[in-house]
Amino acid sequence: MNELTDKDRHPLLSPQGRTLLQSMTEHPAAPRFNAQCGDRLDGEGLAQVAGFEQQVASSPPSWRHGAQPPWLAPWLRETLPRVRAWRDWAQDTPLARLPTMCRSDLSTDISAYVPEDLPLENLVVHNTFGTTGDRLVVPWTPQACTMYLPLMRRALALVDVALPELPGRVGVLMVCWQRETVVVASVASYLGEAGFLKINLHPASWRQADDAKEYLQWSKPYLITGDPLSFAALLKLAPQIRPAALLSSSMHLSPALAADLREQFGCPVLDMYSCNETGPIAARDASSDSPWALLQPQLLVEIVDQRGRALPPGERGEICVTGGFNPYLPLLRYRTGDHAALRWQGSTPTLVDLQGRQPVLFAHADGRAVNNIDISVALKPFPLARFRLTQRADKTLVLETDPLIDSAELRGAVRSVLGELPLQIAQLPEGGKVVQYVQEGPGPRA
Amino acid sequence: MKISGPPLEALLRRLADTPAEWLHPPSTAGFEGLSVAALLSDYFDSLGLAPLSEPEVARFDAAKPKQSGWLSLSALILWLLHDAHLQAHCDEKATPELRRVLLNWLSGPLQQRAAHLNAESAVRTAQGREELSRQLLAGLGLRPDGETQAQAQARLQACDSIERARLVEAANAANERARKLREAMARKAAQEAAMKYNRE
Numbered sequence: 001m002n003e004l005t006d007k008d009r010h011p012l013l014s015p016q017g018r019t020l021l022q023s024m025t026e027h028p029a030a031p032r033f034n035a036q037c038g039d040r041l042d043g044e045g046l047a048q049v050a051g052f053e054q055q056v057a058s059s060p061p062s063w064r065h066g067a068q069p070p071w072l073a074p075w076l077r078e079t080l081p082r083v084r085a086w087r088d089w090a091q092d093t094p095l096a097r098l099p100t101m102c103r104s105d106l107s108t109d110i111s112a113y114v115p116e117d118l119p120l121e122n123l124v125v126h127n128t129f130g131t132t133g134d135r136l137v138v139p140w141t142p143q144a145c146t147m148y149l150p151l152m153r154r155a156l157a158l159v160d161v162a163l164p165e166l167p168g169r170v171g172v173l174m175v176c177w178q179r180e181t182v183v184v185a186s187v188a189s190y191l192g193e194a195g196f197l198k199i200n201l202h203p204a205s206w207r208q209a210d211d212a213k214e215y216l217q218w219s220k221p222y223l224i225t226g227d228p229l230s231f232a233a234l235l236k237l238a239p240q241i242r243p244a245a246l247l248s249s250s251m252h253l254s255p256a257l258a259a260d261l262r263e264q265f266g267c268p269v270l271d272m273y274s275c276n277e278t279g280p281i282a283a284r285d286a287s288s289d290s291p292w293a294l295l296q297p298q299l300l301v302e303i304v305d306q307r308g309r310a311l312p313p314g315e316r317g318e319i320c321v322t323g324g325f326n327p328y329l330p331l332l333r334y335r336t337g338d339h340a341a342l343r344w345q346g347s348t349p350t351l352v353d354l355q356g357r358q359p360v361l362f363a364h365a366d367g368r369a370v371n372n373i374d375i376s377v378a379l380k381p382f383p384l385a386r387f388r389l390t391q392r393a394d395k396t397l398v399l400e401t402d403p404l405i406d407s408a409e410l411r412g413a414v415r416s417v418l419g420e421l422p423l424q425i426a427q428l429p430e431g432g433k434v435v436q437y438v439q440e441g442p443g444p445r446a
Numbered sequence: 447m448k449i450s451g452p453p454l455e456a457l458l459r460r461l462a463d464t465p466a467e468w469l470h471p472p473s474t475a476g477f478e479g480l481s482v483a484a485l486l487s488d489y490f491d492s493l494g495l496a497p498l499s500e501p502e503v504a505r506f507d508a509a510k511p512k513q514s515g516w517l518s519l520s521a522l523i524l525w526l527l528h529d530a531h532l533q534a535h536c537d538e539k540a541t542p543e544l545r546r547v548l549l550n551w552l553s554g555p556l557q558q559r560a561a562h563l564n565a566e567s568a569v570r571t572a573q574g575r576e577e578l579s580r581q582l583l584a585g586l587g588l589r590p591d592g593e594t595q596a597q598a599q600a601r602l603q604a605c606d607s608i609e610r611a612r613l614v615e616a617a618n619a620a621n622e623r624a625r626k627l628r629e630a631m632a633r634k635a636a637q638e639a640a641m642k643y644n645r646e
Contacts, residue, residue, distance in 0.1 A: 003637075004637060004638060009638075035638060036638060037638050037639065037640070037641050038640070038641065039640055039641050040640045084620050084623075109624070110627075110631075111620075111623065111624035111627045111628065112624075114627055116620075116623050120626060120627060120630035121630075123630060123631070123634055124634055124637075124639040124640045125631050125634045125635045125639060126639050126642065127635070128646060137631060137635060139627075139631060139634075140639070140640070141640075142640035145639070145640040145641060145642050146640070146641075148642055148643050148644065149643060152643060152644065172643050174643065174644065174645065176645070184641075186641055188641070188643075196641055196643065225643060225644040225645060226645055227645040230645070247644060249644045249645050249646060250644075250645035250646050272644060274644055274645075274646050275646055276646045280644070
């Protein structure tokens, strides 16, 4: 492993930032931090993010149905020749005639989609364990990772919440609820060296039973991000904190949970639609039925049918995106696997009837609930192109894998997460994308 | 390739029947062998065109030894030009422009092709015979009798050794880039990533 230094992680870290970092990591109730992470931004990187923020502010998504945004044609001209999978397409080919792509295309050979003229020294990688589709490792840049912040700012503006520079305090706290995940403290130079915490509410992540609550109350985070399962755990923990907003992503957030969160924490709750392959796409106030506002200045959203044909406004289909802000993964008609319809307000497109990925809870042999992400993590060491885990109503398990791997190690991995349940392993039938997690029974209570 | 030329089969047959003396080693600087310059000059003369000038002669017969592959291909081209159909065509079009076109084509495109196609293959293999015949016709602005322009263009590309070499080179470059990307991603996966601020 190539170890990074503190200077690599935080090229711009000031004495004040270091003090905050120490106070977050050395607090008596701090969780068991198990990793280090920084934004890796130098002055040039910060300037690039600031440039992107200006673009986000000055060029909100805008095009009329049937027309194309003005950035698209130059983008196609510049991008198609640089990407092996698209090089043979004429640069003036109408978008509708270009092929769609999906997650399995990327997991099969991502190198065909990474522009060939980019240096490889600067990339970072992020793993993704979607509840649907194939496991995927996506190349990003540190700058593009921080570009999430301007997009989150745009999302927060929907509920009239600002995301200012917050030196000396915890600006963003990401909550997780998993058996095992990275737990880290850092500072975000783009937010004036505000603190960033990623914590795991799972009891195994803390030294004492009350530590999680105490630490949350000490940290007084300005913004809390997480997924619905983590927020449900946060709700149960009931720390006495008043963040400016909660931002949920990754899975479908039920209106009931959103209402409970809003009531308990006294702040707006945002639901954000975001994938590792695309970054944040859209957001809305979770307590309303309002349409989802698109966030990225250069991301064309289409709704397509199974054959990749664009559907008219109001008709539900698969969300398909072109463009993006990750230089290592430009997207051309990328099918996200999620479904919605487009609706226009003047020349502003919005998403309606969005159905994101549903969280799937499995029942452990002893009856407690298990997050499907824990199963993804346990299966990570196995070279499975695709898999599907089904829990039947009687709690027995069927794991279908591609390729077929029926080993003691694989059985052990499943057992380590779900306990001693009868497990059948079988070959996953040929085909494309599959739903990875299926709960046929009522499932456990979270 | 707007003009319909001779049937391709006649040229293929002629190449397959190339007399051995046309495949003798060509004259180059410091080596006296088959004089391509003499053959070419005689050919122009037979068309009533100006024979080769001294500098033009030197371009062929005083070529470097490493250019002998090109000269051997040039000799084969001259053998093909004596095909009855082509001879009739060139008789009819015998102008200084034809002379200039031929000289330029021999010195330019054919010389580049010699890096990918040798005279032995151009005579002994079906693919080589078709490539050289089609390239000559295209160089003269002709297409094989009975083919449409699109068909002729498609076949010309399909049996183009330069294009094949380019595709192989492109595939190798893509494989190399993919290997480097895989290695870089594996290396970076072992490292910590940069922060992201929300769940996905």
